[in-house]
Amino acid sequence: xxxxxxRPRGFNGTRYAHIIGWGVDVPxxxxxxxxxxxxxxxxxxxxxxRTGIHERRIAGDRDNVVTMGVRAARRAxxxxxxxxxxxxxxxxxxxxxxxxxxxxxxxxxxxIGASDAGAFDxxxxxxxxxxxxxxxxxxxxxxxxxxxxxxxTETLSRLVDWSDRSTCILFGDGxxxxxxxxxxxxxxxQDVIMHADGSGADHLYVGSGIRPTWDGEQTEQxxxxxxxxxxxxxxxxxxxxxxxxxxxxxxxxxxxxxxxPHQANxxxxxxxxxxxxxxxxxxxxxxxxxxxxxxxSIPLAVVEALESGRVGPGDRLVLVGFGSGLTxxxxxxxxxxxxxxxxxxxxxxxxxxxxxxxxxxxLRRLFRIVETVVFKSHRVKDNTRKRRRGPDN
Ligand code: ACO
Numbered sequence: 435x436x437x438x439x440x441r442p443r444g445f446n447g448t449r450y451a452h453i454i455g456w457g458v459d460v461p462x463x464x465x466x467x468x469x470x471x472x473x474x475x476x477x478x479x480x481x482x483x484r485t486g487i488h489e490r491r492i493a494g495d496r497d498n499v500v501t502m503g504v505r506a507a508r509r510a511x512x513x514x515x516x517x518x519x520x521x522x523x524x525x526x527x528x529x530x531x532x533x534x535x536x537x538x539x540x541x542x543x544x545x546i547g548a549s550d551a552g553a554f555d556x557x558x559x560x561x562x563x564x565x566x567x568x569x570x571x572x573x574x575x576x577x578x579x580x581x582x583x584x585x586x587t588e589t590l591s592r593l594v595d596w597s598d599r600s601t602c603i604l605f606g607d608g609x610x611x612x613x614x615x616x617x618x619x620x621x622x623x624q625d626v627i628m629h630a631d632g633s634g635a636d637h638l639y640v641g642s643g644i645r646p647t648w649d650g651e652q653t654e655q656x657x658x659x660x661x662x663x664x665x666x667x668x669x670x671x672x673x674x675x676x677x678x679x680x681x682x683x684x685x686x687x688x689x690x691x692x693x694x695p696h697q698a699n700x701x702x703x704x705x706x707x708x709x710x711x712x713x714x715x716x717x718x719x720x721x722x723x724x725x726x727x728x729x730x731s732i733p734l735a736v737v738e739a740l741e742s743g744r745v746g747p748g749d750r751l752v753l754v755g756f757g758s759g760l761t762x763x764x765x766x767x768x769x770x771x772x773x774x775x776x777x778x779x780x781x782x783x784x785x786x787x788x789x790x791x792x793x794x795x796x797l798r799r800l801f802r803i804v805e806t807v808v809f810k811s812h813r814v815k816d817n818t819r820k821r822r823r824g825p826d827n
Contacts, residue, residue, distance in 0.1 A: 451571035451582075452622035454771060455516070455613030457509025458737045459502045460491040460724065467603070474599035481603045486700025490606025490725035493589045499528050500541045502609035503587035506733075507546050508788070510583065514613035515777075517784050518546045518791070521613075522579035524553040525570055527562025527586045527729040529640075529758070530593055531555060542585065547791025551583070559638070560696050560757030561628070562586060562729040567612070567753070567765050568626030574616045585611040586729030593640055595656035604698070605657070606725035610733020621770030627679050627763050629671070634760035637663045668702045668756045673709030675754050675764040683766055685750075687712060692745060696755035697721035697731040706754075718744060728757065745769055 466489045467478035481487055493502070503526060511518055526539035539553035558565040563586040570582035587609035596602045614623065637660040672695055680687050687710050695703050700721055707714050718739045727734060732753050739745045749769040756762040 448618070448620075449575050449577055450617045450620055450622045451574040451614050452617045452619070452770060453612050453767065454615045455510040455512070455514025456611065456733065456737050456740065457506045457511075457513060458608065458610045458730075458734050459505035459509070460608040460734070461493045461497050461502070463492045463494055464489050465492045465606075470603055473596055474602060476599045476603060484699075484701070485604060485725075486703075486719070486721045487603065487725045488722040490591075490723075490727075491608055492591045493607040497589070497607070499526075499530060499532055499538050499587040499589055499609070500545065502589075502607070503528075503538065503542045503585045503611070504545045506587065506609040506611040507542060507583055507585055510611040510613045511546065511784065512781060514615070515780060516581060516613060516615070517780070518548045518787060519550055521546075521548040521551045521581050521583050523570060523573060523582040524548055524551050525556055525566040525582065525584050526553075527556045527558065527566040527584070528588060529557070529559050529562065529728045530589045531557075538587065539585070544795050545791065546583075547787050547794070548583065549791070549794070558628075558630075558757065558761045558763075559759055560698065560726070560728045560731065561755045561759070561761040561763045562757070563610075563732045564626060564753060564755045564763040564765055565628050565761070566729075567614075567623060568628055568763070570614050571623035571626060571765075574614055577616075580616045582614045583611060584614060585609065586727075586731070586733050588728045588730050590657070590726070590728055593655050593657050598656070600661050601657050601659050604726045606727050608724055608727040608730040608734055610730045610737060612733060612736075619770065621768040624766045624768055625679055625682055626765045627675060627682070628761070629675070629763055630759050630761045632759065634663070634667060635758070636660075637667070637760065638758040665699065665702060667760055668698060668762075669705035669709070671756050671762040672696075672702060672706035672754055675756075675762055676706065676710060676752050679752060679754075679764040679766045689750060690716070690752050691749040692716060692718055692739060693752045693754060694718045694732060694735045694739060695753075696726075696757070697724065697735060698726045698756070731755075747771065 467481045524539045524543045531538045537555040543553040556566045566584045573579045589607045590605040641658045751767045754764040
Protein backbone atom coordinates (compact mmCIF):
# COMPACT_ATOMS: atom_id res chain seq x y z
CA UNK A 435 0.00 0.00 0.00
CA UNK A 436 1.12 3.57 -0.61
CA UNK A 437 0.80 6.55 1.71
CA UNK A 438 -2.46 6.56 3.75
CA UNK A 439 -3.29 3.10 2.51
CA UNK A 440 -3.71 4.28 -1.11
CA ARG A 441 -2.26 2.09 -3.82
CA PRO A 442 1.02 3.44 -5.30
CA ARG A 443 0.38 5.18 -8.62
CA GLY A 444 2.76 7.22 -10.77
CA PHE A 445 1.94 10.83 -11.64
CA ASN A 446 0.15 9.58 -14.75
CA GLY A 447 -1.53 6.77 -12.88
CA THR A 448 0.65 4.02 -14.36
CA ARG A 449 1.50 1.07 -12.10
CA TYR A 450 4.43 -1.25 -12.71
CA ALA A 451 5.07 -4.78 -11.44
CA HIS A 452 8.66 -5.18 -10.26
CA ILE A 453 10.38 -8.43 -9.35
CA ILE A 454 11.80 -7.55 -5.94
CA GLY A 455 12.62 -10.99 -4.54
CA TRP A 456 13.75 -14.34 -5.86
CA GLY A 457 14.73 -17.71 -4.47
CA VAL A 458 15.27 -21.32 -5.50
CA ASP A 459 15.44 -24.75 -3.95
CA VAL A 460 16.75 -27.99 -5.43
CA PRO A 461 16.95 -31.45 -3.87
CA UNK A 462 20.35 -32.58 -2.64
CA UNK A 463 20.38 -35.87 -4.53
CA UNK A 464 22.26 -35.54 -7.83
CA UNK A 465 21.53 -38.14 -10.51
CA UNK A 466 24.20 -38.18 -13.22
CA UNK A 467 23.91 -39.56 -16.75
CA UNK A 468 26.09 -42.43 -15.58
CA UNK A 469 23.46 -43.28 -12.95
CA UNK A 470 20.84 -43.42 -15.75
CA UNK A 471 23.12 -45.72 -17.76
CA UNK A 472 22.39 -48.29 -15.03
CA UNK A 473 18.61 -47.99 -15.56
CA UNK A 474 18.17 -47.90 -19.35
CA UNK A 475 20.21 -48.52 -22.49
CA UNK A 476 21.80 -45.13 -23.00
CA UNK A 477 25.14 -43.37 -22.55
CA UNK A 478 26.44 -40.24 -20.92
CA UNK A 479 27.81 -39.20 -24.31
CA UNK A 480 24.43 -39.63 -26.08
CA UNK A 481 22.58 -37.62 -23.42
CA UNK A 482 25.15 -34.80 -23.42
CA UNK A 483 25.26 -34.56 -27.21
CA ARG A 484 21.50 -34.85 -27.84
CA THR A 485 20.25 -32.76 -24.88
CA GLY A 486 23.11 -30.87 -23.16
CA ILE A 487 22.16 -32.45 -19.82
CA HIS A 488 24.93 -33.77 -17.53
CA GLU A 489 22.96 -34.32 -14.32
CA ARG A 490 19.65 -33.54 -12.62
CA ARG A 491 18.32 -33.32 -9.05
CA ILE A 492 15.89 -35.92 -7.72
CA ALA A 493 13.60 -35.26 -4.75
CA GLY A 494 13.96 -37.62 -1.79
CA ASP A 495 11.15 -39.12 0.29
CA ARG A 496 10.88 -36.06 2.51
CA ASP A 497 10.65 -33.58 -0.38
CA ASN A 498 7.70 -32.65 -2.51
CA VAL A 499 6.40 -29.65 -4.46
CA VAL A 500 5.21 -28.02 -1.23
CA THR A 501 8.42 -28.36 0.83
CA MET A 502 10.59 -27.17 -2.08
CA GLY A 503 8.12 -24.41 -3.00
CA VAL A 504 8.07 -23.20 0.62
CA ARG A 505 11.88 -23.03 0.80
CA ALA A 506 12.13 -21.15 -2.52
CA ALA A 507 9.33 -18.79 -1.39
CA ARG A 508 10.99 -18.07 1.96
CA ARG A 509 14.24 -17.15 0.19
CA ALA A 510 12.34 -14.88 -2.21
CA UNK A 511 10.46 -13.22 0.68
CA UNK A 512 13.73 -12.64 2.56
CA UNK A 513 15.36 -11.15 -0.55
CA UNK A 514 12.33 -8.89 -1.07
CA UNK A 515 12.49 -7.65 2.52
CA UNK A 516 8.73 -8.04 2.96
CA UNK A 517 6.63 -9.84 5.56
CA UNK A 518 4.62 -12.79 4.28
CA UNK A 519 1.28 -11.38 5.45
CA UNK A 520 1.82 -8.49 2.99
CA UNK A 521 1.36 -10.95 0.09
CA UNK A 522 -2.01 -10.54 -1.65
CA UNK A 523 -1.82 -13.46 -4.07
CA UNK A 524 0.07 -16.77 -4.30
CA UNK A 525 0.18 -18.42 -7.73
CA UNK A 526 1.87 -21.78 -8.09
CA UNK A 527 2.68 -23.16 -11.52
CA UNK A 528 3.25 -26.90 -11.40
CA UNK A 529 2.96 -29.91 -13.70
CA UNK A 530 3.33 -32.34 -10.77
CA UNK A 531 0.91 -31.07 -8.08
CA UNK A 532 0.73 -32.95 -4.80
CA UNK A 533 -3.06 -33.28 -5.23
CA UNK A 534 -5.47 -32.44 -8.02
CA UNK A 535 -7.07 -30.35 -5.30
CA UNK A 536 -6.45 -28.63 -2.90
CA UNK A 537 -4.15 -26.39 -4.90
CA UNK A 538 -0.45 -26.63 -4.05
CA UNK A 539 -0.63 -22.81 -3.74
CA UNK A 540 -3.00 -23.13 -0.76
CA UNK A 541 -0.67 -25.54 1.03
CA UNK A 542 2.27 -23.18 0.50
CA UNK A 543 0.15 -20.13 1.46
CA UNK A 544 -0.62 -21.80 4.79
CA UNK A 545 3.00 -22.80 5.51
CA ILE A 546 4.46 -19.36 4.84
CA GLY A 547 1.70 -17.51 6.69
CA ALA A 548 0.43 -15.48 3.72
CA SER A 549 -2.80 -15.18 5.67
CA ASP A 550 -4.33 -12.35 3.59
CA ALA A 551 -3.56 -13.93 0.21
CA GLY A 552 -5.71 -15.69 -2.37
CA ALA A 553 -4.03 -18.83 -3.72
CA PHE A 554 -4.43 -20.99 -6.81
CA ASP A 555 -2.47 -23.22 -9.20
CA UNK A 556 -1.78 -22.76 -12.88
CA UNK A 557 -1.58 -25.86 -15.06
CA UNK A 558 0.10 -24.92 -18.32
CA UNK A 559 2.97 -27.45 -18.14
CA UNK A 560 6.43 -25.96 -18.61
CA UNK A 561 4.96 -22.61 -19.78
CA UNK A 562 3.20 -22.37 -16.39
CA UNK A 563 5.70 -19.98 -14.83
CA UNK A 564 5.30 -17.50 -17.72
CA UNK A 565 1.48 -17.77 -17.46
CA UNK A 566 1.65 -17.23 -13.67
CA UNK A 567 3.94 -14.22 -14.12
CA UNK A 568 1.44 -12.81 -16.64
CA UNK A 569 -1.51 -13.23 -14.26
CA UNK A 570 0.31 -11.79 -11.23
CA UNK A 571 1.75 -8.78 -13.07
CA UNK A 572 -1.62 -8.02 -14.71
CA UNK A 573 -3.36 -8.01 -11.29
CA UNK A 574 -0.71 -5.65 -9.93
CA UNK A 575 -0.82 -3.31 -12.94
CA UNK A 576 -4.62 -3.21 -12.83
CA UNK A 577 -4.44 -2.04 -9.21
CA UNK A 578 -6.25 -5.09 -7.83
CA UNK A 579 -3.33 -6.24 -5.69
CA UNK A 580 0.05 -4.87 -4.57
CA UNK A 581 2.19 -7.91 -3.85
CA UNK A 582 2.25 -11.37 -5.43
CA UNK A 583 4.27 -14.52 -4.93
CA UNK A 584 4.80 -16.62 -8.07
CA UNK A 585 6.27 -20.11 -7.67
CA UNK A 586 7.26 -22.87 -10.08
CA THR A 587 7.80 -26.20 -8.28
CA GLU A 588 8.20 -29.74 -9.61
CA THR A 589 8.83 -33.37 -8.78
CA LEU A 590 8.66 -34.64 -12.36
CA SER A 591 10.88 -37.56 -11.36
CA ARG A 592 7.70 -39.05 -9.84
CA LEU A 593 5.86 -38.96 -13.17
CA VAL A 594 8.68 -40.27 -15.30
CA ASP A 595 8.72 -43.84 -16.56
CA TRP A 596 12.25 -44.84 -15.61
CA SER A 597 12.25 -47.63 -18.17
CA ASP A 598 11.60 -45.19 -21.07
CA ARG A 599 14.97 -43.86 -22.23
CA SER A 600 13.45 -41.16 -24.43
CA THR A 601 11.93 -39.33 -21.42
CA CYS A 602 13.75 -40.41 -18.23
CA ILE A 603 16.98 -38.73 -19.34
CA LEU A 604 15.31 -35.32 -19.60
CA PHE A 605 13.55 -34.37 -16.38
CA GLY A 606 14.59 -33.21 -12.92
CA ASP A 607 13.12 -31.70 -9.74
CA GLY A 608 13.36 -28.23 -8.20
CA UNK A 609 11.57 -25.00 -7.36
CA UNK A 610 11.91 -21.25 -7.93
CA UNK A 611 9.96 -18.23 -6.71
CA UNK A 612 9.58 -14.51 -7.45
CA UNK A 613 8.02 -11.79 -5.31
CA UNK A 614 6.35 -9.11 -7.45
CA UNK A 615 5.43 -5.70 -6.08
CA UNK A 616 3.57 -2.65 -7.35
CA UNK A 617 5.63 0.45 -8.01
CA UNK A 618 5.25 3.85 -9.67
CA UNK A 619 8.78 3.54 -11.09
CA UNK A 620 9.02 2.27 -14.69
CA UNK A 621 10.43 -1.23 -15.20
CA UNK A 622 9.67 -4.74 -14.07
CA UNK A 623 7.44 -7.17 -15.96
CA GLN A 624 6.50 -5.08 -18.98
CA ASP A 625 4.54 -7.52 -21.11
CA VAL A 626 3.58 -11.19 -21.19
CA ILE A 627 2.21 -13.21 -24.10
CA MET A 628 0.47 -16.58 -23.68
CA HIS A 629 -0.40 -19.03 -26.45
CA ALA A 630 -1.91 -22.51 -26.71
CA ASP A 631 -2.68 -25.09 -29.39
CA GLY A 632 -4.63 -28.01 -27.97
CA SER A 633 -4.51 -29.83 -31.30
CA GLY A 634 -1.01 -30.91 -30.24
CA ALA A 635 -2.14 -32.23 -26.84
CA ASP A 636 -1.31 -35.84 -27.69
CA HIS A 637 2.38 -35.09 -28.27
CA LEU A 638 3.12 -34.72 -24.55
CA TYR A 639 0.88 -35.86 -21.72
CA VAL A 640 0.71 -37.75 -18.44
CA GLY A 641 -0.89 -41.10 -19.17
CA SER A 642 -1.52 -44.09 -16.93
CA GLY A 643 -0.01 -47.56 -16.67
CA ILE A 644 2.01 -49.28 -13.96
CA ARG A 645 5.68 -48.39 -14.44
CA PRO A 646 8.85 -48.62 -12.31
CA THR A 647 10.22 -45.54 -10.57
CA TRP A 648 13.97 -44.85 -10.42
CA ASP A 649 14.28 -46.47 -6.99
CA GLY A 650 12.42 -49.65 -7.92
CA GLU A 651 8.94 -48.69 -6.63
CA GLN A 652 5.84 -48.64 -8.84
CA THR A 653 3.97 -45.62 -10.19
CA GLU A 654 0.61 -45.46 -11.91
CA GLN A 655 1.39 -42.43 -14.03
CA UNK A 656 3.96 -41.74 -16.67
CA UNK A 657 4.98 -39.00 -19.06
CA UNK A 658 4.32 -39.94 -22.67
CA UNK A 659 6.04 -37.87 -25.30
CA UNK A 660 6.57 -37.67 -29.03
CA UNK A 661 10.06 -36.20 -28.69
CA UNK A 662 10.61 -35.33 -32.33
CA UNK A 663 7.27 -33.49 -32.66
CA UNK A 664 7.83 -31.57 -29.42
CA UNK A 665 11.34 -30.71 -30.57
CA UNK A 666 10.08 -29.32 -33.90
CA UNK A 667 7.27 -27.34 -32.23
CA UNK A 668 9.59 -25.96 -29.52
CA UNK A 669 12.31 -24.85 -31.94
CA UNK A 670 9.69 -22.89 -33.91
CA UNK A 671 7.78 -21.22 -31.05
CA UNK A 672 10.79 -20.21 -28.94
CA UNK A 673 12.02 -17.85 -31.65
CA UNK A 674 8.49 -16.80 -32.74
CA UNK A 675 7.46 -15.85 -29.16
CA UNK A 676 10.70 -13.91 -28.60
CA UNK A 677 10.14 -11.98 -31.82
CA UNK A 678 6.49 -11.34 -31.01
CA UNK A 679 7.09 -9.93 -27.54
CA UNK A 680 9.93 -7.67 -28.65
CA UNK A 681 7.93 -6.39 -31.64
CA UNK A 682 4.94 -5.60 -29.38
CA UNK A 683 7.26 -3.34 -27.38
CA UNK A 684 8.58 -1.68 -30.55
CA UNK A 685 11.97 -3.36 -30.11
CA UNK A 686 14.23 -5.67 -32.12
CA UNK A 687 15.54 -8.93 -30.71
CA UNK A 688 19.03 -7.37 -30.79
CA UNK A 689 17.82 -4.88 -28.15
CA UNK A 690 17.40 -7.69 -25.62
CA UNK A 691 20.38 -8.14 -23.28
CA UNK A 692 19.68 -11.73 -22.31
CA UNK A 693 17.13 -14.34 -23.34
CA UNK A 694 16.38 -16.82 -20.57
CA PRO A 695 14.62 -19.79 -22.17
CA HIS A 696 12.90 -22.83 -20.69
CA GLN A 697 15.68 -25.40 -20.27
CA ALA A 698 14.39 -28.48 -22.11
CA ASN A 699 17.14 -29.32 -24.59
CA UNK A 700 20.18 -27.22 -25.49
CA UNK A 701 19.59 -28.08 -29.16
CA UNK A 702 16.15 -26.41 -28.96
CA UNK A 703 17.85 -23.27 -27.59
CA UNK A 704 20.48 -23.44 -30.36
CA UNK A 705 17.70 -23.74 -32.95
CA UNK A 706 15.98 -20.67 -31.46
CA UNK A 707 19.28 -18.76 -31.61
CA UNK A 708 19.67 -19.68 -35.29
CA UNK A 709 16.04 -18.67 -35.98
CA UNK A 710 16.60 -15.27 -34.35
CA UNK A 711 20.08 -14.88 -35.91
CA UNK A 712 21.56 -14.24 -32.48
CA UNK A 713 24.75 -15.71 -31.00
CA UNK A 714 24.35 -18.32 -28.25
CA UNK A 715 25.94 -15.96 -25.69
CA UNK A 716 22.68 -13.96 -25.73
CA UNK A 717 20.94 -17.01 -24.21
CA UNK A 718 21.32 -18.23 -20.67
CA UNK A 719 21.79 -21.99 -20.37
CA UNK A 720 22.10 -24.05 -17.17
CA UNK A 721 20.41 -27.24 -18.39
CA UNK A 722 23.60 -29.24 -17.79
CA UNK A 723 22.99 -29.10 -14.00
CA UNK A 724 19.25 -29.58 -13.67
CA UNK A 725 17.76 -31.05 -16.87
CA UNK A 726 14.17 -30.02 -17.61
CA UNK A 727 12.53 -28.90 -14.36
CA UNK A 728 9.35 -27.74 -16.14
CA UNK A 729 7.84 -24.70 -14.36
CA UNK A 730 10.92 -24.31 -12.13
CA SER A 731 13.35 -24.09 -15.04
CA ILE A 732 12.94 -20.37 -15.85
CA PRO A 733 13.22 -19.08 -12.23
CA LEU A 734 16.16 -21.47 -11.63
CA ALA A 735 17.89 -19.97 -14.69
CA VAL A 736 17.01 -16.35 -13.81
CA VAL A 737 18.39 -16.69 -10.28
CA GLU A 738 21.59 -18.32 -11.52
CA ALA A 739 21.98 -15.59 -14.18
CA LEU A 740 21.60 -12.95 -11.44
CA GLU A 741 23.99 -14.64 -9.05
CA SER A 742 26.63 -15.10 -11.74
CA GLY A 743 26.40 -11.44 -12.74
CA ARG A 744 24.88 -12.12 -16.17
CA VAL A 745 21.91 -9.89 -15.26
CA GLY A 746 22.23 -6.44 -13.74
CA PRO A 747 20.18 -3.28 -13.22
CA GLY A 748 18.70 -1.86 -16.41
CA ASP A 749 19.02 -5.12 -18.35
CA ARG A 750 16.23 -6.06 -20.73
CA LEU A 751 15.33 -9.76 -20.52
CA VAL A 752 13.05 -12.06 -22.45
CA LEU A 753 11.88 -15.15 -20.55
CA VAL A 754 10.46 -17.65 -23.02
CA GLY A 755 8.96 -21.10 -22.58
CA PHE A 756 6.93 -23.90 -24.12
CA GLY A 757 5.33 -27.09 -22.91
CA SER A 758 2.59 -29.65 -23.02
CA GLY A 759 -0.83 -28.39 -24.06
CA LEU A 760 0.71 -27.41 -26.34
CA THR A 761 1.44 -24.07 -24.69
CA UNK A 762 4.06 -21.38 -25.15
CA UNK A 763 4.66 -17.82 -24.03
CA UNK A 764 7.16 -15.09 -23.25
CA UNK A 765 7.70 -12.24 -20.80
CA UNK A 766 9.57 -9.00 -21.36
CA UNK A 767 11.26 -7.78 -18.18
CA UNK A 768 13.28 -4.64 -17.41
CA UNK A 769 15.46 -5.63 -14.50
CA UNK A 770 15.08 -2.69 -12.12
CA UNK A 771 15.06 -3.95 -8.57
CA UNK A 772 13.08 -1.53 -6.48
CA UNK A 773 13.38 -3.00 -3.04
CA UNK A 774 11.94 -2.41 0.34
CA UNK A 775 15.08 -1.88 2.46
CA UNK A 776 15.42 -5.14 4.41
CA UNK A 777 16.68 -5.03 7.99
CA UNK A 778 17.84 -7.58 10.53
CA UNK A 779 14.83 -6.61 12.64
CA UNK A 780 12.43 -7.24 9.76
CA UNK A 781 14.06 -10.59 8.98
CA UNK A 782 13.74 -11.60 12.65
CA UNK A 783 10.08 -10.54 12.55
CA UNK A 784 9.49 -12.70 9.48
CA UNK A 785 11.22 -15.69 11.13
CA UNK A 786 8.94 -15.24 14.17
CA UNK A 787 6.01 -14.93 11.79
CA UNK A 788 6.75 -18.38 10.27
CA UNK A 789 6.50 -19.89 13.75
CA UNK A 790 3.30 -17.91 14.33
CA UNK A 791 1.95 -19.19 10.97
CA UNK A 792 2.70 -22.77 12.00
CA UNK A 793 1.00 -22.37 15.38
CA UNK A 794 -1.94 -20.53 13.79
CA UNK A 795 -2.43 -23.31 11.23
CA UNK A 796 -2.22 -25.95 13.99
CA LEU A 797 -4.76 -24.11 16.19
CA ARG A 798 -7.15 -23.69 13.25
CA ARG A 799 -7.02 -27.42 12.57
CA LEU A 800 -7.56 -28.12 16.27
CA PHE A 801 -10.46 -25.67 16.39
CA ARG A 802 -12.08 -27.44 13.43
CA ILE A 803 -11.80 -30.81 15.23
CA VAL A 804 -13.29 -29.35 18.43
CA GLU A 805 -16.05 -27.65 16.41
CA THR A 806 -16.89 -30.94 14.68
CA VAL A 807 -17.04 -32.84 18.01
CA VAL A 808 -19.24 -30.15 19.63
CA PHE A 809 -21.49 -29.96 16.58
CA LYS A 810 -21.80 -33.75 16.47
CA SER A 811 -22.71 -34.02 20.17
CA HIS A 812 -25.36 -31.28 19.70
CA ARG A 813 -26.82 -33.20 16.75
CA VAL A 814 -26.91 -36.45 18.75
CA LYS A 815 -28.70 -34.64 21.61
CA ASP A 816 -31.20 -33.03 19.18
CA ASN A 817 -31.93 -36.36 17.47
CA THR A 818 -32.39 -38.11 20.86
CA ARG A 819 -34.78 -35.34 21.94
CA LYS A 820 -36.72 -35.63 18.64
CA ARG A 821 -36.93 -39.41 18.97
CA ARG A 822 -38.27 -39.09 22.55
CA ARG A 823 -40.90 -36.55 21.42
CA GLY A 824 -41.93 -38.72 18.47
CA PRO A 825 -41.87 -37.97 14.72
CA ASP A 826 -44.71 -35.38 14.70
CA ASN A 827 -43.24 -33.11 17.41
N1 ACO B 1 19.89 -43.03 -25.40
C1 ACO B 1 20.30 -43.59 -26.54
N2 ACO B 1 19.55 -43.59 -27.65
C2 ACO B 1 18.33 -43.00 -27.57
C3 ACO B 1 17.85 -42.42 -26.39
C4 ACO B 1 18.68 -42.45 -25.27
N3 ACO B 1 18.34 -41.90 -24.09
N4 ACO B 1 16.61 -41.91 -26.62
C5 ACO B 1 16.33 -42.17 -27.89
N5 ACO B 1 17.36 -42.85 -28.48
C6 ACO B 1 17.46 -43.33 -29.84
C7 ACO B 1 16.12 -43.58 -30.47
O1 ACO B 1 15.62 -44.85 -30.15
C8 ACO B 1 16.46 -43.43 -31.93
O2 ACO B 1 16.98 -44.64 -32.39
P1 ACO B 1 16.58 -45.21 -33.84
O3 ACO B 1 17.04 -44.15 -34.81
O4 ACO B 1 17.30 -46.52 -33.90
O5 ACO B 1 15.08 -45.34 -33.81
C9 ACO B 1 17.59 -42.40 -31.96
O6 ACO B 1 18.10 -42.34 -30.62
C10 ACO B 1 17.11 -41.02 -32.35
O7 ACO B 1 15.89 -40.74 -31.69
P2 ACO B 1 15.19 -39.35 -31.73
O8 ACO B 1 13.91 -39.40 -30.98
O9 ACO B 1 15.15 -38.86 -33.15
O10 ACO B 1 16.25 -38.49 -30.92
P3 ACO B 1 16.33 -36.95 -30.82
O11 ACO B 1 17.61 -36.49 -31.34
O12 ACO B 1 15.09 -36.30 -31.31
O13 ACO B 1 16.39 -36.76 -29.25
C11 ACO B 1 14.91 -36.14 -27.47
C12 ACO B 1 15.32 -37.23 -28.44
C13 ACO B 1 16.09 -35.79 -26.61
C14 ACO B 1 13.77 -36.64 -26.61
C15 ACO B 1 14.47 -34.89 -28.29
O14 ACO B 1 13.53 -35.28 -29.26
C16 ACO B 1 13.86 -33.81 -27.45
O15 ACO B 1 14.54 -33.21 -26.62
N6 ACO B 1 12.59 -33.45 -27.71
C17 ACO B 1 11.91 -32.40 -26.96
C18 ACO B 1 11.46 -32.91 -25.64
C19 ACO B 1 11.01 -31.84 -24.71
O16 ACO B 1 11.51 -30.76 -24.72
N7 ACO B 1 10.04 -32.18 -23.85
C20 ACO B 1 9.65 -31.39 -22.76
C21 ACO B 1 8.63 -30.35 -23.06
S1 ACO B 1 8.30 -29.40 -21.69
C22 ACO B 1 6.95 -30.02 -20.79
O17 ACO B 1 5.83 -29.57 -20.91
C23 ACO B 1 7.13 -31.11 -19.80
